């Protein structure tokens with residue numbers, strides 16, 4: 001790699017991990033991390049879980065200790081919004097005027113919450129959820145309990161926020177477009193499992209339903225009107241209807257886009273010297289030969305590492321089996337695999353009613369994805385699920401379902 005600045009745009013998990021990896025790889029040249037937010041790069045998963053629930057404080061959030069940047073000679077500029085890239089001149093523009101040269105550039109601009117153009121969406125008490133500031137505000141709103149909370153969106157974030165709001169003793173109603181929450185991600189049977197979990201804690205569902213408008217009085221929200229005309233009373237409304245990748249810089253610079261910034265397996269974009277990682281990158285996965293854009297923690301972590309190595313001219317590919325997790329009430333779930341490959345309904349080992357089970361998705365007999373719910377960590381379910389996937393061997397569904405058969409015995413003999 002030519003000497004010069006390595007510039008990282010975006011101070012999230014992908015950007016901060018890339019900076020850390022550059023130094024871990026022994027790169028001694030200038031590294032500049034440009035972060036629009038005014039907080040040191042932090043982890044987002046706790047924002048809808050431990051931090052929101054008051055079980056973790058802000059000290060648990062930073063990706064690396066806040067002193068790490070200065071101690072390692074990484075120039076972290078907080079509140080620095082990059083407004084343009086010139087791939088020909090190899091410069092970025094910060095704010096209105098300041099230009100910065102780069103030898104290599106990483107776009108780790110993440111994603112932003114999808115907005116709903118609803119009447120009343122600007123009322124006080126209505127918001128989206130992405131940042132530590134959003135989480136702090138919501139925590140203050142939920143903490144006393146006794147409020148009516150309406151969650152618009154039945155995906156992972158909506159479900160986690162509903163669980164937290166309910167745990168604080170608020171009355172929670174969740175509406176979403178699906179017949180079953182999370183069905184798009186895990187199918188109707190397991191989506192039904194999560195619905196039943198929430199209902200057992202008093203969360204009410206309106207499915208399928210959409211919000212037609214948000215009602216208010218004196219500038220503050222009072223309710224949500226559904227498409228069937230029902231008015232749901234609301235003191236707080238969270239719109240959690242997914243995210244859109246933050247591609248505006250790349251788009252203006254003429255970098256190739258397709259559901260995010262298109263990259264090869266080493267996270268290189270169509271523009272020489274520019275990589276992309278994290279939620280914004282739609283990367284070629286060597287296992288499937290297809291592009292995948294993931295909005296999960298492990299993808300940002302591993303993508304940051306791979307992009308840093310690619311910028312140093314080292315061999316690296318984002319070839320891990322995708323992984324994510326969620327915590328809702330007393331359920332901890334982990335998932336590894338390729339949901340887009342999962343054709344058939346899953347095979348279950350264990351008990352949905354007992355809230356301790358594994359689910360395996362297969363395609364043509366091969367395991368392509370697997371989920372563990374409250375499964376004892378000593379059994380290393382995720383390790384074996386990943387090994388089953390990479391082994392690409394056909395597995396008998398009866399064997400997958402048999403609780404007596406140890407997971408390691410499902411693997412083909414070496």
Ligand SMILES: Cc1cc2nc3c(=O)[nH]c(=O)nc-3n(C[C@H](O)[C@H](O)[C@H](O)COP(=O)(O)OP(=O)(O)OC[C@H]3O[C@@H](n4cnc5c(N)ncnc54)[C@H](O)[C@@H]3O)c2cc1C
Pocket residue numbers: 009010011012013014015034035036037043044045046047048080081082083108109110111129130131157246249277278279280294295296297298300323324325326327
């Ligand atoms: C509430 C919440 C809970 C989650 N829970 C889980 C979970 O349980 N499990 C899981 O696997 N995943 C979870 N995720 C997803 C995971 O946190 C994300 O995949 C991860 O944060 C993506 O990291 P990133 O660095 O790609 O992007 P981001 O974290 O979005 O960071 C991108 C940063 O770039 C900045 N930026 C954008 N444009 C510019 C610009 N022009 N100039 C400068 N800076 C810019 C943004 O302000 C942002 O700070 C959760 C996400 C959220 C929001």
